[in-house]
Amino acid sequence: MTSVEQTYDGAGEDVHDRECYRCDRNVEPARLFRVTVEPPETMAVEYRDSERFCCPDCAAAMNLSEFSEEWIERRRQR
Ligand SMILES: [Zn+2]
Numbered sequence: 617m618t619s620v621e622q623t624y625d626g627a628g629e630d631v632h633d634r635e636c637y638r639c640d641r642n643v644e645p646a647r648l649f650r651v652t653v654e655p656p657e658t659m660a661v662e663y664r665d666s667e668r669f670c671c672p673d674c675a676a677a678m679n680l681s682e683f684s685e686e687w688i689e690r691r692r693q694r
Pocket of ligand 1: 636637638639640641670671672673674675
């Protein structure tokens with residue numbers, strides 16, 4: 617689909633775009649939650665933007681389901 621253009625110097629930084637990053641379970645892409653982390657500007661030297669994918673179960677464990685409720689509400693407003 618898309619090629620990963622980012623290259624990492626260290627090993628173990630593989631991007632698992634079809635696996636939950638927490639439980640390593642394979643999840644169909646349509647059911648993956650995308651979790652993006654953006655550090656504040658003052659921390660940008662040590663941390664960089666990160667994007668992870670996680671399964672609905674782990675999303676629920678992290679209370680991310682609240683976001684999905686918000687999302688569903690937004691869809692209902694159409
Ligand atoms: Zn998971």
